[in-house]
Amino acid sequence: MNAAPPAFAHRGDDLVAWSDAYAAGDHVSATDIHAAVAHALQPLLPRYRHLRAKHLFHLADPTADHFVQVQRGKNILTLEFGLTHHAVERSRAALFGPADTPSPHAPQTIAMWSANIGPFSKSWPLSYRVDWPVLGHEGLALALPEIQAFVEDHVRPYLERHRDPEAIRATCLDPHPRTAFFLQAASTVAAVDHLMGRDVLGGSAAGEGL
Known part of the structure; x- marks a missing residue:
């Protein structure tokens, strides 16, 4: 799937046609929508565990926790995706102290929301x-x-690319397109620099072993 399906032509900037296209047919419940989306995504995310109650696909490995979450607000489906990079978060804690206990079901290092992606x-x-x-x-x-x-x-290439701490840092520093949202962009950059053994905050960094 390297090109958008023809159905995307329904969208553009004609909001009425866009809305009508996805409202067509007999009413479908939120439960059935989430079940159908989960069934459609499972073959694309075969190593991920599906947490049905949270509409979340989660993959944990030694490098990072990966997240793909299906959200539905105001009857609009969106996807949030991102990861918690273990070494980067350990480096952040070494520099700035431990953070509040993070949610195990949400990305902490880098994430993006599909509502912030598109032609506008x-x-x-x-x-x-x-x-x-x-x-x-x-x-x-x-x-x-x-x-x-x-x-x-x-989504999958984004998650794979940001397994590399240097890619996380580059995304933090790239002002346009800003393909992520960060709660702590500055400390993320510092954490990666510390991890990679570069000077941080005017001092010497030594991130080995993180």
């Missing part, structure tokens, strides 16, 4: 929108291959 986004410009106002069965059938394509073409 200054953060992550994309030729098509990646939020889905699904209300009907026909609309759900329209959305599922689009969601799959977005995960395969953008």
Whole structure:
């Protein structure tokens, strides 16, 4: 899936056509929407554990915890995705002290939300929108291959790329497109520099063993 499915043509800047396309068909419940999306994504995320109650796919390995979460607010489906990089977070704690106990079900190091991606986004410009106002069965059938394509073409490469601490640092420092949101961008950059043995805050960094 290296190109957007034809259904993306419904979207553009015609909001009425976009909304109507995903409302088509008999009403579908939120429970059935989440179940269908989870079923569609499972083959693309085969090593991930699906936490049904949180609509979350989670993969833990020695490098990082990876997250892909399906969200639905105001009847619009979106995806949040990101990771908690273990060495970067240990480095941050070594520099700035331990943080409050983080949620085990949310990315702490780097993340992005599909609502901030699309043709009108200054953060992550994309030729098509990646939020889905699904209300009907026909609309759900329209959305599922689009969601799959977005995960395969953008979400998985994003997560794989940011397993590298230097990629996390580069994303922090790249002002446009700002393809992440950070609570602590400055400390993330410092944590990566410390981890990689570079000077931090005017002092010598030695991140070996983190």
